[in-house]
Amino acid sequence: MNKTRLKKYANLIARCGVNVQKGQEVIINAELDQPEFVKMVVDECYKxxxxxxxxxxxxxxxxxxxxxxxxxxxxxxxxxxQMA
Structure with missing residues (x-):
């Protein structure tokens, strides 16, 4: 998948899937095999x-x-x- 599409997907995850709201704390569980995509999702969560x-x-x-x-x-x- 190209970088532009991944960025759009990360935005969709942050804004629609997770529905991040101003001031919230977000915890992401991720495997080590996709660090660049996780970075994009983190960036979109902050945005x-x-x-x-x-x-x-x-x-x-x-x-x-x-x-x-x-x-x-x-x-x-x-x-x-480990308790949330």
Whole structure:
């Protein structure tokens, strides 16, 4: 997909999909494979009036390792920073 179309899609996500309002904080969960597109979405969220945009990056191979090797009791526990 070309950059212009991606930019329009990022704008659509921020303004219609998420409906960012002035002063809101936005949290984006994203994989590491599309950093340029995530940057576009962050930019559009700020343009829509977001006060702060945070990106929670994940990497699927590491997630798979955690699921494979972590004990069930650890996997079922939510840390304070994970609760929203």
């Amino acid at each position: 829509a009036g977001a006060a702060k945009v945070s990106v929670d990056w994940s990497y699927q191979p590491l997630t798979k390792l955690n699921v494979r090797y972590c004990k069930e009791s650890v996997l079922g526990k939510l840390e304070d920073w």
